[in-house]
Amino acid sequence: MAEIKDELEGTEQPFVSHLVELRDRLVRALIAVAVVFGVLCLWPGPAGLYDLLAAPLVANLPKGTTLIATNVISPFIVPLKITMMAAFLVALPIVLYQVWAFVAPGLYSHEKKLVMPLVVSSTVLFVAGVAFCY
Template identity: 75%
Template sequence: MSKHPDPEDELAGTEQPFVEHLMELRDRLVRAVVAVGLVAAVLFVWPGPGRLYDLLAAPLVAHLPQGSTMIATSVISPFMVPLKILLLAAFLIALPFVLYQVWAFVAPGLYSHEKRLVLPLVVSSTLLFFLGVAFCYFLVFGQVFAFIQSFAPKSITAAPDIEAYLGFVMTMFLAFGLAFEVPIAVVVLARLGVVSVDKLKSFRGYFIVAAFVIAAIVTPPDVVSQLALAIPMCLLYEVGIWAARLFIRHTQAPGEEGRPGPTA
């Protein structure tokens, strides 16, 4: 067997020893951690952990009865909760740079058609996750808290615990961030040939039922938040079907051009 590299192999000559891969991975991880640390340092100076928590709590505080405040039931909560929010905010702000480090590590081992597949997915999944979190914060929280407070008896004084609120916010952010990744999941399944576009269309009814079941499980037991999660998921499923047709057409490998792809 010839030991000369295939002239058509794009990756010929790019192989690296295992130790070099580990060293590069270490360097990439260090850069990502340093980036998060630098952002956290800037946020600590301005606007500060307390101000970040105030921003996160603003949708709830705006709907509390006049004179009500949030409380801390643990001695260290006033310190730990704002610090956790600061680190979370730093990670989210630095996430594009972190993902770039991941991309820079794996890109040399990918063929050109694989780069056309992976890079758009990394960028679009990041943007969709941020969009889901923003949708939750700016649109959903206000409606949910107003709906919940409208049911509160007059004899009850609301004083939510800050740790419980942080847990609620993290759950909702994660739920909406992942829900907005539905188009990415649809595109990946279609591109890998797991399911055709026609099959995805035929599964539309099942997905709608699944979306409402998921929304009922991961959101609070109120109609507003469940509809706010399920309806975007259904709409994004349609976006994913449309995007899958375009994505498959533009990310085929050289040997796949002549093959019939998934039915559009």
């Protein structure tokens, strides 16, 4: 497979090779998210992340009240969902690199120059939004 990629470097590739490349990039991104999810499940654990995010809400609840589960499976699913979202956020640089590695060969050099300011400003605004929401 590496020989085929080397031969086609700098030339227009057929449609199927684009699909194979896309599949490879998606698999790498999913593996990165899965590895981070596994690590976050081991330490600090889904309950630890849930407690961290719920702490401001619990601190401002009226005296004598607690959070309740409105569904039978909610106490199990909600911490896992939070852990999966955190895993995606932690693995986001790898995911974005895989997207860039797939898209970059099809861009002209003047188009590639526009990407860095876009990524930096988007990252700063995203982090500011997350900090404001928390």
